[in-house]
Amino acid sequence: MPPTGLEPCKMNRKKGDKGFESPRPYKLTHQVVCINNINFQRKSVVGFVELTIFPTVANLNRIKLNSKQCRIYRVRINDLEAAFIYNDPTLEVCHSESKQRNLNYFSNAYAAAVSAVDPDAGNGELCIKVPSELWRHVDELKVLKIHINFSLDQPKGGLHFVVPSVEGSMAERGAHVFSCGYQNSTRFWFPCVDSYSELCTWKLEFTVDAAMVAVSNGDLVETVYTHDMRKKTFHYMLTIPTAASNISLAIGPFEILVDPYMHEVTHFCLPQLLPLLKHTTSYLHEVFEFYEEILTCRYPYSCFKTVFIDEAYVEVAAYASMSIFSTNLLHSAMIIDETPLTRRCLAQSLAQQFFGCFISRMSWSDEWVLKGISGYIYGLWMKKTFGVNEYRHWIKEELDKIVAYELKTGGVLLHPIFGGGKEKDNPASHLHFSIKHPHTLSWEYYTMFQCKAHLVMRLIENRISMEFMLQVFNKLLSLASTASSQKFQSHMWSQMLVSTYGFLKSISNVSGKDIQPLIKQWVDQSGVVKFYGSFAFNRKRNVLELEIKQDYTSPGTQKYVGPLKVTVQELDGSFNHTLQIEENSLKHDIPCHSKSRRNKKKKIPLMNGEEVDMDLSAMDADSPLLWIRIDPDMSVLRKVEFEQADFMWQYQLRYERDVVAQQESILALEKFPTPASRLALTDTLEHEHCFYRVRMAACFCLAKIANSMVSTWTGPPAMKSLFTRMFCCKTCPNIVKTNNFMSFQSYFLQKTMPVAMALLRDVHNLCPKEVLTFILDLIKYNDNRKNKFSDNYYRAEMIDALANSVTPAVSVNNEVRTLDNLNPDVRLILEEITRFLNMEKLLPSYRHTITVSCLKAIRVLQKNGHVPSDPALFKSYAEYGHFVDIRIAALEAVVDYTKVDRSYEELQWLLNMIQTDPVPYVRHKILNMLTKNPPFTKNLESPLCNEALVDQLWKLMNSGTSHDWRLRCGAVDLYFTLFGLSRPSCLPLPELGLVLNLKEKKAVLNPTIIPETAAGNQEAASNPSSHAQLGGFQNPFSCSQEEEEIDMDTVHDSQAFISHHLNMLERPSTPGLSKYRPASSRSSLIPQHSSGSDGTPPTKPPWTVELARKGAGKEQSPLEMSVPAVPAAPLSLFAKEAAASKHGEHRRRHEHKKKKKKHRHKHRHRHRHDARERERDREPFAFSSPASGRSARSPSLSD
């Protein structure tokens, strides 16, 4: 459903107009992070942080910070002990007694939990009470220094320790640790304001073993030995205001390489890899030069560091002035395939240094601007480095990806707006997760989000020209660099935050163009356009009658209205026409320039001015049309299905110079298996000036049409003679030349052709013997001795080719597969695989590409029934300690086995690995592969689908993955794939058959009982957002009389409700929300306080304990300390203090000024708050609640 909410986005823009309004009641100016002990053996970290903040409201008495996993020993504010509470609802999203097991419910609750600690909503896990001695100080808005001692023990996320188990000291073992995570995850390793919008300067200190190096953000000021000379302390200063989320750390026995071209750039790698590091980074300075030139702006930080580490969370992670890369990107000069990939990673990370690290974002909904700009300038770098063909090919690839994803899932929204009270317009109702927070997003969605963002930037460029585009970027950067040099307290720092509004305003200022329609189409709403085109040529009128239809009703589509470029290649030349796509006009008449009678000798002019000779005999004699292209510049995010005759596609393939057009025609020719298509493809394949990727695509297409033409095919198998001519010896055509990969184009072609050839099938649907022999000969005669480059990728592809040649075994009455009845061809294949796999043990190839291919091939043989299906081999290769590529390949085979053989045991083995594997990337990948290749889906009956599995997965996403956002979202994806949105069908009916629907105020049959199809409607009505279930409480300040009459006790079972209200209640203390209410109603901002003054009995809050203890050395954790607080008497947090304080009186005075009616109103609200507060207070710790048989575990205790 495309959202109709135009209003809220305008509202939001207006909000942006006023500049940045912090959602927090204070401003952070400086933070010190000091980690004085790192123990690799125990994987623990001890340190402190000190935050310097300035209150921005007078009555600030609670400060909320983000912190996860950390054990907090002591908090002091201006040297005074401060009480604090640590509450993290994301640890356990729904309480264990909940039998709902319904993903809708979970997603809502999860979104609410994330909201409840979201720094951008002014929340946090750690709530610190300002000591009463400082209240006066705070009222004067004077500086507060918050000092927090913390430690971290065996962190599961945020910081990753790699400690190889060999002999020797930690440095000798190559042990290292680095920060990692998805989006803002810094709270996992030190307490901070984990938001991209809270900038401050930094002082970072790390004391590490003398043999280690600590790499962090900013300038290394000095390195000092400790007194015992066994350790040294690295002192870093980061004077450019930076968000905590962009702070990072890597510690290890790194080898140091100062970049020979730029001395302020330093590279780090693990021991022994220095030669690879030298080669890999030798190119980086060119990327620097490129970006600095196009942005006409120097790299903003005074230094840059690259660190290559093992067991990376992601291949590339950019942080302020440093990037963390996977060590697997390192390569020597002999490796061809990895080189461009690694360079792309380097360039990507550098683009993010400018946009993402230096320039940060105001809020999550502005993320698309940063991802868009960094992706866009990265694209410009690609264009310059790899050429226009590669660039256009990449754009086409990205476009296809996003189109496929949006059509599959129903849309990616770049700029989600969440207007207050307009939750019904939830733009993401088609998704099984909330898009309100980065932490609730499916990883795949986020990847696609980034893809769409840079494509949209390209559309903007098309609209306003690249020159203006770069001017806008330059403007953003120069504003930010001016701001960054300012002292704190000036509000300049917010210039370093980009917002959608600010970005669009810059565009209109610079270009003077109105791009509002474009933004509305691609940014404010989701979906892509689906065109269907066909044409007829009207000979009498000499007019091309083009019909363009759109599908805008399917999920993930939207209607396109506006200009659309159509290019028509006629005999007399190529002509562009801009059609106006309107509501109801489907047909467009395009006058033709040429007469159909053609002059035989005349050359045909092409779009690029070139004139070529063509054999026009294939053409329709009556028509002057050679080919037609719709939207050739890809200036709409669309999918085009265009119908034109086969000869037109063939002309397009042969003569159109745009690689995208060539690829499109190759795709279309699959449907025309004719000798003419064959010839066109063969010619393309042979044509050396043709882009190599097009030639590679032609190989696969040729294989497909050869298979379709199998009965009429003449001559040797497709591509064989071609390959022989290109790569074999002239005198002995069965022997391939010794390898020489100096020409990369032919190298890639040489690699690909056998793989495509192996897909050929004869009339019996078997791979022709001739082809198999040919491939085996290629392997046999492969000789790399005189080659400058490694042939490991080539050999790996030869194994892939062997695997491609395998066809299903002819099985006689289901006999058991043994060696005796092995097909002789398969025997030959197996022989090769065995030898290759064994040789890998003795002479391993780069990144073990050959092992990877062998494992894949073995799985193919198993699946086709030649070899007994058995996961044991793969399981041994999947173990920790193998190279990650091997592990992933092996795990993929196990996942496939689990699906094909419906093995419960293997599924359990995989699930166990998801929970216990030391490498976060592998855990993530298993979930990802299970989701892509699920053992069963929601519509299929499967013996694997049982209650225990549901419980297991539920537990996994509910509490088992709380340390890793990406993993949790992956678990949600899997749960969705397996069971869908509603209650899994394999579960028994819940005990409670009736539920109260609060919104409609009536009891209905529990929707979870209704089978899925019926529940569909229900979902549509109630699911739009997390808050639908709690609809009545959406906006506590505008609710009606009736809602107040609802008995609060009926909603006892909803953790989501509570978390949500936790959120709602916390909000009032943030000034950011004041726009929802009249400015004068200040008292309502802090209901807890006023409730005290209004005479509600002051009682000690049950869920808090005075944590401030003298003597911070207490071993007990704050979490444990909070346990004894059982008394169930409800009241708000600091009511007592508030009542006694001047703050309370202050507020009361204000209240008198208000109108009576209003006052009463407020009063009632407050009453409701209290009720809710009570409810909330009781929930997490109410061990004796009669309505719930909940265990005594509180959410904050579950970890």
Place this chain on the structure above:
Amino acid sequence: MADTAASASGSGTRSGSKHSTNPADNYHLARRRTLQVVVSSLLTEAGFESAEKASVETLTEMLQSCFNVDTLPAYAKRSQRMVITAPPVTNQPVTPKALTAGQNRPHPPHIPSHFPEFPDPHTYIKTPTYREPVSDYQVLREKAASQRRDVERALTRFMAKTGETQSLFKDDVSTFPLIAARPFTIPYLTALLPSELEMQQMEETDSLEQDEQMDTENLALHVSTDDSGAEKENASVLQQNPALPGSRNGEESVIDNPYLRPVKKPKIRRK
């Protein structure tokens, strides 16, 4: 003229034979005798008919002490030189004529004819031989391929036999023995670092390329055995020379990078 020389040489021989006891003395005596012959012949050339023994001795001493080798060849080729008669030859060595290749080279004019002849040409000249390129190539490739395959097969089988294995078939563990997968403690090292063999190969191909650039004759030879060599194209985009401009290397020591700075000693804590 000849007499004096003969007598002079004769006396030298005599005096030498008196007390020739060890090889070193022998050598010195022989050398001295030869010098005396030379001095005598020089004197004869200069027109003296006879000379006193003492003066010959003195001249010999002089020649012995200031003998300039560099000027010798020119001197040897002077026009009016005198040829010294051959010493009596006792046993003329019989040269076996079994191996004959090419023509024996005559002595250059300045070398007396009684000197030994040059060795037979087969002992020192290159013998260019030509393989049949076409059919041979195929055989060679075939041979190289099967040889490598056999070696690999034998090696992996041996490794499989001596260590743990895995099998794809439950009923048969010997036909396709797979060396068991063994996890590494540091898996990225083996995966990323080129093996020694590859390093060696890389050096070889590098030196090969240099050879090819320097020696064009050699290149032709390569092409005859390896026709792919002819298709070598020039450096491509991805490949780039990481070599630095020479001046940079000199600056290396001046680089001010905070990670290269020495670690400071701890300060006394300030209170």
